[in-house]
Amino acid sequence: MKVRVLGCSGGIGGRNQRTTALLVDHDVLIDAGTGVGDLEFEELLQIDHVFVTHAHLDHIAMIPLLVDTVGEARSMPIVVHGSPETLRILRSHIFNWLVWPDFSSIPDRGNPFLRFQEMRVGESAKLGGGRQVTALPALHTVPAVGYQVSSEGGSLVFSGDTAYSEPLIAAINEIPDLRYLIIETAFPDALHDLALASRHLCPSLLALFLERIKAHPEVWITHLKPSRAQTTLDEIASYCGRFSPRALYNGLEFSL
Template sequence: MKIRILGCSGGIGGRHLRTTSMIVDHDILVDAGTGAADLQIADLVQIDHVFITHPHLDHVACLPFIVDTVGDRRSRPLIVHATAEVIEILHSHIFNWAIWPDFSAIPTPEKPYLRFETLNLGEPVKLDNRIITALPANHTVPAVGYSLSSGGGTLVFSGDTTICPELWAEVNCIRDLRYLIVECAFPDRERRLAEMSKHLCPSLLAEELTNSQLDAEIFITHLKPGQIELTMLEVEDSIGEMRPRMLQNNQVFDL
């Protein structure tokens, strides 16, 4: 299993700033932020599955465009995997004919371009030899993280979250964990904002990792533009002994 980072920024503002999306092999997306816009049409046609962590725009902005761009080039629907609550939000607020056409009903309800598939926490979805499982998260909207396993190693992506003991209880049970991608959106001077918006800052992240039993490489994602250097310096001060690194666009993880 090969996982490539398409976007990992908490905002936009240049070619190096793309919001959250990663591609697994050639046919699975995890989130569909603006990073997915850099894929070519030939790449988009091959995507069969999209796993959504939560419905905020920085994680779903490209989903409407993907299905609109390649729906008529595919022989089967694009399957969007998400919790029931997230699917309801996507239906009500994006694929609602007012913001975007409801591609789960066109060109016909029997043969749509888009199909939603409900997933549940802790229930693995197996696609060939790849297993994707929704993990707990704690955000301002219904949200999950994901574990991605090849059978020989696992990567965990926290998605957007704040303090969430349930997440670490699940992570601690993963015996072949090799990589942890965890958000840290704000520097500590904005801890109150992080708490209000249910994100992490370096001091909160350090508190969370005291609940973990990690023997994995740690990568920091969702850094806000203009505060990247400060936040990473504070991350180093808080959890430097864990050797965290900043996640980068086009970084590849092999499992």
Template sequence: MEIRVLGCSGGIGGDGRRTTSFLLGDEVLIDAGSGVADLTLEELVAIRHIFITHAHMDHIHMLPLLIDSVFDQLQQPVVVHGLPHTLKALRDHIFNWVVWPDFTSLPSEELPVMVLEEMAPGDRVTVGDNHFSMIPVNHIIPTVAYVVEYPGGAFAFSGDTTTNDTLWEGLNALPRLDHLIVEAAFSSGELALCEMSKHYCPQLLADDLRKLEHDPQIYLTHAKPGEEDMIYDECRNLMPDRKLHHLTGGERLAL
């Protein structure tokens, strides 16, 4: 399987900065941040499932335009998976006929172009050969990490989170973990901001990674624009024994 990093920045601002979205193969998106806008119309039409980590703008804001852009061309609905809280936020605040049409009832209630499918920790959704599950994490609103078990391996994406036990216990329970995409949003000098917004800084991430019993390739994401190099350098100094990579928009990971 290939993961195409459409976006993994904490913001925008040139140099490949797009907000969070990962394309798995042709059919699956995890999150729908601004990176989705780089896909061709044909690539957008091919998307069948979208797994959303949480309702924050930087992770969902291309979803309305994606659905609108492929509206005439879809033979079957796009299935959007997420926590009840996440899907309710989409219904109440985005697809509410004010900000955007309710595409769960268009072109008809019987055959809509988009279906919102509630998912809970413990559920397992299979798409092709890949199995998706979620693990709750610790962010300012209900948020999950996703685990994808694919033939021959497993990878996980943390979503947005700060210090927690659930993610690490969930990952330790997996028989294997080959790749981990994890956030490190702010530098360690911004600890107060991390605690307020419930993100990791390198120090908090290093403390939590001691809980992880696997030794995956680790890809750092969600850095505040302009602080990428500083955050990455801090992470490398604090976690010299981990296999760290600085992920950037446009990269492709072959799993």
């Protein structure tokens, strides 16, 4: 199994600033931010599943355009997985015939272009080929989850957007084959209060989080705000003890 980074920025601006999206093999997305827009039509056509961490625009922006682009050319609906609360938000505020058509009823409800699949914390989806995606707890300003992506080659955890979360730490520490941890750090410590209010991490909170992790995975930092990215990375480098976190970047590929 391969996981490729399509987008990992906390903002836009320039060719390398794409918001959050990970491509698992050729057919699964973890979030669907603006990075999905760099895929060719034939690549978009192969996507069968989208696992959404939460309903904020930088993580779901390309779902409506993806379904609109390939729906008619597919024989099966694209399945969007997420917590019941996240899917309710998508139905109510995106696929509502006002912002975008309700593709879960197009061309009809018996044969739609889009299907929603509820997924609660602790539940897993088996995707064939020994692949599995499991929802993990996260703490954000809207209902949110992280995801464990696993195969015979080990596990990768993606935090999604989250504040410091004891339940997420506990869930990570229950994963015996953890190889990679992709974790957000949106703001530098100068914006500590903003990080707390918006339920994101800053370097000092990340350090507290990583101190509690029992395993020794590779740690990769995502969701850096473009205007503060280098400052945030410099602060992370001074904090993070036995870990040497690195900045995630578009095109990076993980093998499991």
